[in-house]
Amino acid sequence: MSSCLIKRFLCCAVLLSLDAGIALAQNTEAKAPPVIDVHVHAMDGNFPGLAAMCPNSSKFTASDPKEKEEPFGWVKEQCTPALYPSAPGEYMKDVLAEMERLNVTAVVFGDPKSVQKWKDAAPARIIPGTSFQNGMTPGQRVALEELRKDFTNGGYKVMGEIGLQYEGISPSDPSVDAYFALAEELDIPVAVHMGTGGSGRANVTMPKFRGSMGNPLLFEELLARHPKLRLQVMHAGYPMIEEMLTLLQANSHVYVDVAGLIWSYPIKEVNRYIERLVDGGFEDRVMFGTDQLLWPKLMAYSISIIQNADYLTPQQKRDILYNNAARFLRIDTTQGK
Numbered sequence: 100m101s102s103c104l105i106k107r108f109l110c111c112a113v114l115l116s117l118d119a120g121i122a123l124a125q126n127t128e129a130k131a132p133p134v135i136d137v138h139v140h141a142m143d144g145n146f147p148g149l150a151a152m153c154p155n156s157s158k159f160t161a162s163d164p165k166e167k168e169e170p171f172g173w174v175k176e177q178c179t180p181a182l183y184p185s186a187p188g189e190y191m192k193d194v195l196a197e198m199e200r201l202n203v204t205a206v207v208f209g210d211p212k213s214v215q216k217w218k219d220a221a222p223a224r225i226i227p228g229t230s231f232q233n234g235m236t237p238g239q240r241v242a243l244e245e246l247r248k249d250f251t252n253g254g255y256k257v258m259g260e261i262g263l264q265y266e267g268i269s270p271s272d273p274s275v276d277a278y279f280a281l282a283e284e285l286d287i288p289v290a291v292h293m294g295t296g297g298s299g300r301a302n303v304t305m306p307k308f309r310g311s312m313g314n315p316l317l318f319e320e321l322l323a324r325h326p327k328l329r330l331q332v333m334h335a336g337y338p339m340i341e342e343m344l345t346l347l348q349a350n351s352h353v354y355v356d357v358a359g360l361i362w363s364y365p366i367k368e369v370n371r372y373i374e375r376l377v378d379g380g381f382e383d384r385v386m387f388g389t390d391q392l393l394w395p396k397l398m399a400y401s402i403s404i405i406q407n408a409d410y411l412t413p414q415q416k417r418d419i420l421y422n423n424a425a426r427f428l429r430i431d432t433t434q435g436k
């Protein structure tokens with residue numbers, strides 16, 4: 100996912116409201132209460148030419164096919180402060196320092212080599228995840244037996260990020276069923292990208308992406324075929340709230356994460372979406388996630404959105420930031436609390 104995500108955010112500048120970062124800063128003296136981020140990408144290295152970014156863009160812009168079209172639709176805005184990318188070669192180190200400061204444990208997704216680098220650097224804070232998709236090239240698959248080894252001997256705990264929507268295919272497509280069957284057999288949760296993508300310009304940059312393939316109800320056939328499968332709907336199926344609530348109602352093995360959407364859409368809309376999930380009765384199945392990439396302070400910023408949500412009780416905030424993911428991932432919470 101990462102190369103396209105980089106493209107997605109090059110030069111984008113979106114409005115940032117700052118009260119969040121300030122509230123967060125107060126918390127750093129004593130050890131902050133634990134947080135689980137269920138959606139981080141194992142990227143590292145250099146991001147030349149990457150501009151500062153302002154989260155929670157206020158709008159998307161139209162483009163004209165007769166003219167040169169930018170690869171993203173975020174309106175260009177000024178914001179104070181923007182989030183800045185790391186210095187060359189410093190990204191992983193910077194994010195791990197942030198995780199230490201914020202007391203975050205994260206599920207980190209990527210190819211096994213990239214994930215291992217993160218795991219080696221911070222063994223206690225990284226829960227490794229990998230998927231059957233080989234990079235962003237549509238249709239490329241990791242061999243089933245190779246993936247079986249990753250999950251039986253390699254220490255991988257979550258199968259993701261699965262981005263079939265970028266290929267324009269449904270998670271219930273028979274061509275990928277064997278992978279989900281493997282996850283069910285091994286009792287490994289799956290994490291599937293559903294909903295967001297393309298930053299308002301999927302038509303320009305991702306010809307195979309289909310908004311309709313982000314419909315959470317597309318999981319129904321898959322879940323019926325694999326009744327024990329545990330599913331993390333990444334990006335909470337945004338913006339299909341009715342379909343997302345329908346799936347949550349129909350299947351008690353389904354959780355959502357709020358990654359990506361929490362900082363990449365207008366703030367009023369983000370809060371409304373999370374509030375709908377909670378008001379719908381699913382406060383136990385909403386998990387915190389960032390889609391952490393490129394900007395190390397993105398994690399702190401995203402946590403602050405939950406911490407400052409006036410529609411959530413303190414208990415609901417703790418559930419979203421930690422307890423729900425601990426239950427979903429079956430983390431032993433009796434130690435180290």
Ligand SMILES: [Zn+2]
Nearest residue numbers: 100260292333
């Ligand atoms: Zn995603």
